[in-house]
Amino acid sequence: MPKEPDRGISPPVCQNWGMSLPSEEQVTEKLTAVIDPELRRNIVELGMVRSIDIKPDGQVDVTVSLTTAGCPIRSHFQDAVTSQVSSLEGVTKVGVGFDVLSDEEKGTLQQTLGRDKLPQGALAQVNNVICVASGKGGVGKSTMTSNLAAALQAQGLKTGALDCDVYGYSIPRMLGIDVKPDVNGERKILPPEAPSGVKTMSIGYFVEENSAVVWRGPMLHKAIQQFLEDVAWGELDYLLLDLPPGTGDIAMTLSQLLPQAKLAIVTTPQPAAQSVARRSAEMANKVDLEIMGVIENMSGFTTPDGETFSIFGEGGGQLLADDIGVPLLGTIPLSEELREHADVGTPLVVEKPESPAGAAIIEIAKRVAAMSPRELPMLQDASAEAPAAVKLGANARELPVLQ
Numbered sequence: 553m554p555k556e557p558d559r560g561i562s563p564p565v566c567q568n569w570g571m572s573l574p575s576e577e578q579v580t581e582k583l584t585a586v587i588d589p590e591l592r593r594n595i596v597e598l599g600m601v602r603s604i605d606i607k608p609d610g611q612v613d614v615t616v617s618l619t620t621a622g623c624p625i626r627s628h629f630q631d632a633v634t635s636q637v638s639s640l641e642g643v644t645k646v647g648v649g650f651d652v653l654s655d656e657e658k659g660t661l662q663q664t665l666g667r668d669k670l671p672q673g674a675l676a677q678v679n680n681v682i683c684v685a686s687g688k689g690g691v692g693k694s695t696m697t698s699n700l701a702a703a704l705q706a707q708g709l710k711t712g713a714l715d716c717d718v719y720g721y722s723i724p725r726m727l728g729i730d731v732k733p734d735v736n737g738e739r740k741i742l743p744p745e746a747p748s749g750v751k752t753m754s755i756g757y758f759v760e761e762n763s764a765v766v767w768r769g770p771m772l773h774k775a776i777q778q779f780l781e782d783v784a785w786g787e788l789d790y791l792l793l794d795l796p797p798g799t800g801d802i803a804m805t806l807s808q809l810l811p812q813a814k815l816a817i818v819t820t821p822q823p824a825a826q827s828v829a830r831r832s833a834e835m836a837n838k839v840d841l842e843i844m845g846v847i848e849n850m851s852g853f854t855t856p857d858g859e860t861f862s863i864f865g866e867g868g869g870q871l872l873a874d875d876i877g878v879p880l881l882g883t884i885p886l887s888e889e890l891r892e893h894a895d896v897g898t899p900l901v902v903e904k905p906e907s908p909a910g911a912a913i914i915e916i917a918k919r920v921a922a923m924s925p926r927e928l929p930m931l932q933d934a935s936a937e938a939p940a941a942v943k944l945g946a947n948a949r950e951l952p953v954l955q
């Protein structure tokens with residue numbers, strides 16, 4: 553007899569006072585919203601729902617079959633299944649159990665996925681993914697991404713920064729990196745580490761400086777996918793994504809590849825900028841990405857005498873945050889030294905953490921850290937030895953393609 557799976561029972565959702573029970577079809581329908589973040593499809597489609605048991609008192613037990621017993625995203629499934637199923641009328645409790653797919657079932661899954669091998673889960677050890685976005689260009693996304701990454705790292709949190717802006721890449725420059733990435737023995741790209749300790753990846757490492765690169769939509773998707781799948785990010789508390797301006801294809805790509813990602817929207821303080829920034833919020837809602845908050849950048853400029861000028865207006869960040877119902881994560885003043893340090897690759901938060909702009913970004917980093925879960929991921933395949941590094945040609949124009 554198969555062993556009864558371990559079942560984590562949620563606290564009672566409500567009492568079923570004679571309410572009708574949901575049908576198995578309704579529960580299954582809800583489970584189609586539970587996405588495997590590595591395989592990027594829902595667990596029903598993947599054949600990972602082993603059983604659904606609807607008890608007369610409204611308790612619903614769901615058993616999810618995992619690809620490995622020590623699956624690091626187990627708690628993701630636990631939470632997602634509980635939240636989906638408990639939203640059905642008549643459900644009083646949700647029990648989520650786990651077992652492991654048989655070899656035969658894994659074979660079927662591989663066929664469903666149309667791949668020879670199951671993905672190794674390059675992001676399995678990445679706890680939080682935050683996309684830094686804006687409606688219009690030049691509002692300081694890259695400056696925020698690089699400084700926030702350095703600030704999180706300085707707080708002892710392992711952080712990576714991925715430049716998703718393939719035309720206007722800025723992360724290597726802002727974080728002070730001028731090396732090319734190596735590739736390890738598993739043909740994974742090793743993300744160059746900034747002096748601040750932040751791991752980085754950017755298309756800038758693969759193209760000649762100042763060369764004009766033309767990207768078509770599918771190429772863009774593929775490049776981002778590779779940066780997520782084929783880069784050895786390792787264990788990270790935060791991976792920050794510096795998005796290009798606007799609301800283009802990239803959001804679609806990211807929501808498909810990273811349904812668990814959250815968005816931080818950068819805006820300038822003039823209320824007129826709000827309608828543009830709001831578009832990025834609408835885009836996020838459309839593709840189902842959660843917005844964690846708004847950052848107002850280029851707020852008042854304070855002279856050395858302490859006089860403050862609101863060059864770009866006032867209050868736009870708070871207005872936008874209230875409008876979309878998310879917190880204002882903080883406001884960053886206009887600061888010449890913030891720009892100067894970004895230009896030479898020495899983030900202000902590291903060089904002058906006490907400066908007004910540096911301190912404001914550090915505060916945001918603390919708020920972000922307080923808002924996101926920080927459970928330790930279970931190490932995947934910890935026994936595997938680190939493969940030897942292989943040098944990628946200095947002028948390499950292509951990323952090593954796996955499979």
Ligand SMILES: Nc1ncnc2c1ncn2[C@@H]1O[C@H](COP(=O)(O)OP(=O)(O)OP(=O)(O)O)[C@@H](O)[C@H]1O
Nearest residue numbers: 689690691692693694695797850885886887891894
């Ligand atoms: N608070 C600030 N004070 C002064 N200068 C700033 C501030 N924030 C950003 N800058 C400067 O403004 C310019 C644009 O910033 P940044 O490149 O970070 O914007 P972006 O939103 O990433 O732009 P793009 O949309 O082109 O990617 C940079 O020169 C940067 O140093």
Ligand SMILES: [Mg+2]
Nearest residue numbers: 693694717722
């Ligand atoms: Mg930018």
